[in-house]
Amino acid sequence: MTAPALGRQAVLHMLAQAAAGTAATGNYQPAWYNPPLSPGYAKPFQADNRIGPGAHNPLDPIAPAPGLVSLSPRxxxxxCLNHIGLWLPHLFKAAAPAEDDGVYTHxxxxxALEHEGVSLAWQDVDGWRLMNTLTLSSISIPMGQEQGYRAVDFSGMAADIAKPVSSPVGTALTPLALALMPASLCGIRRNGVAVGQIQSGTFRYSRTLVEDRPARLAVGTAERFIPDANPEITVDATVRVTxxxxxxxxxxxxxxxxxWRINDDLTLIAACPALRVAPFERDIDGVGTRVQTISMRGEQTSSAPAVTLTLKNGIAAYPVEA
Structure with a gap:
């Protein structure tokens, strides 16, 4: 019998693009991920309501018309405090890194007003898949103590998936060293002072991407994805009432x-200059220890964007960094 396909065979490779709408060429970087990897591919058939000769009967549909390609990858x-820098430039604006005695600050x-996107490639059971112009729209990071390693959820939009006849990844680069963040660790500071009451929660940044679909003689795909105004910065947390x-x-x-810190040279800090708690009244849901769920909303100030992510590690530079 034919051996079944295994998910672990689908190794992911990525490379930042020089131009939106065109898959990257060159030597791709292998990248770790947790299943599932969901391309979110759709090209729905459209009803063709032409009336004319050749139909068997007046009730049944005729062959469909082509639809537009859309992808909503998750x-x-x-x-990993080394690998995460491969993803962040496709969601945020990247500055030039700074170096101090072998430690780089990103x-x-x-x-961010625009992105050229990133290409993802992996080998499926019937050949390679090549996704182009992936542009991220959201990031979600849990904060509470959990077992295992911390993970990050990304979602976004992409232009298309091709099926190249040969490997598109060139000579794959050496994988970056792993610096996995234990899921039991997350430090939270409010106005510079450590907060001990938060028991669990999620930090989330989400924005709307607008499809740019210029008229052209090509497949019905978007060319790029433009960040729209008013992203949402939210923190939902369960706090112990003290x-x-x-x-x-x-x-x-x-x-x-x-x-999220492993040591002084391996850290990721998400700084929000202004988080506003949504109005609430405390529940009294028992006779014992009280907890309360709160929601916070981020906003920019006159001197700072709504979110600044600072990553420290030993990686000199990531693709796309200025």
Missing amino acids: INVPL VFTSD SGAFYDDINSPQPYEFE
Whole structure:
């Protein structure tokens, strides 16, 4: 019998594109991910309501008309403090890295106006798949203590998937060293002071991408994806009720930092200059220890974007960094 296909055979490779709408060429970087990898591919048939000769009967549909290609990929990746820098430039604006005694600081901010996209390639049971112009629209990172390693959810949009007849990844680069973040660790600071009441929660940045579909003699695909205004920055958290601290933040947004750290040279910090707690009243849901679910909303200030991600590691530069 033919051996069944295994998910672990589908190794992912990625390479930043020089131009939106055209798959990257060159030597791709192998990248870790957690299943499932969902391309979210759709090219739905459209009803063709032409009336004319040749039909068997007036009730049944005739052959469909072609639809437009759309992709809404979702991917979950380990929070590796080396690999995560491969993904962040396709969601945030990347600055030039700074070096200090072999440690590099990479800064990503939420004010990106455009992206050229990234190509993803993997080998399926019937040959290679090559996705082009992946542009990320959201990131979600859990904060509470969990077993295993921390993981990050990304979603986005892409232009198309091709089926190249041979490997598109060139001479695959050496995989980056793993620096996996234990899922038991996350530091939270409010206005510079450590917060101990948050038991669990999720940091999420989400934006709308607008498809750019110029008229052209080509397959019905988007060429690029344009970030729209007013992304959402949210933190949903379960807190242990010990004081009125979060209640007081309803009308007074506070600066927060969420830190994932292995050591001083391997850190990721998500800084929000102003998180505003959504109005709430506390539940009394038992006779014992009280907890409360709160939602926070991020906003920019006159001096800072709504989100700044600072990554420290030993990687000199990632593709796309200025």
